[in-house]
Amino acid sequence: MNSVPIKAGMLGGTFDPIHHGHLRSALEVREALGLDQLHMIPAPKPPLRGAPQVSAEQRMALLQAGIGTTPGLYADSRELRREGPSYSVDTLAELRAEYGEQARLVMVIGFDAFLRLPQWQQVDTLFSLAHLVVMARPGYQASWSDELRELVGQREVEGVDALMQRPNGGVLLLSLPSMMAISATYIRQRLREGKSVRYLLPEAVEEAILHKGFYQDVE
Structure with a gap:
């Protein structure tokens, strides 16, 4: 009897801080694709911005607090532990090695990144993984650029069914029902101004931010 191939995905981001928009999208992607596991992977270095700076390890801790016990979502710190520049293709290569050649492996990105x-x-290596x-x-x-149209081909x-026929190499545009218009920039701004961020992010994340004083220093 043939076993059903495992389905796994990665969703990277700065998560600075993690909020309900990130988490709801992750949950809806996992449900839509039928993923066994979705790795949420904080990027090592968020774009340069003014004080306060929250470390990568602290962002990871907030991500773990935000996910809590949600089934199928996993806070993955591998890019924070990696030496030198961190590229998505390196992470995909590691995940492919861990899950095996027949696993359905998916990289999830936003439309702007696409x-x-x-x-x-x-x-090209990305699509081979x-x-x-x-x-x-x-x-x-x-509008798609000519280069993008040629690349997607x-x-x-x-x-989803057509995508999961093979382990890799496909492109699927997936509309999510919620797509909350929550911005981490907006959350950081409200925290700097001493305003409430209730209901923008999980209560455990809010409590940790306020307790530690993250994002609240003003230059």
Whole structure:
């Protein structure tokens, strides 16, 4: 009897801080794709910005607090432990080695990142390791560049079942029902101004931020 291949995904981000928009999207992606495990992977270095700086380890701790006991979501610190520059293709290679050749491996990205796909490191290698699932916002339209159309080519599939026929190499645009318009920038701004962030992020994350004084220093 053939065993059903495991389905796993990775969703990277700065998560600075993790909020309900990130977490609800992760949950809806996992449900839509039928993933056994979705690795939420904090990037080592968020874009440069003014004080306060919250360390990568602290962002990881907030992510763990935010996920809590949610089934199928996993706070994965591997990119924080890696020496030198950290590229998605390296993470996918590690996950592919861990899950095996027949696993259905998916990299989940936002639509804005998808539009920049031709500029990515080793993008052809990416497709040899995993599928690409793009979180599309309902009603959001943006034109694809010629380079992006050429890169995607015949890879795009119509649905999850078609995507999961193979271990890697497909592209699926996936509309999520919620897609909360919550911004980490907005949350950091409210914290600097001493304003409430209740209901923008999980209570455990809010409590940790307020207790530690994260994002609240003003230059």
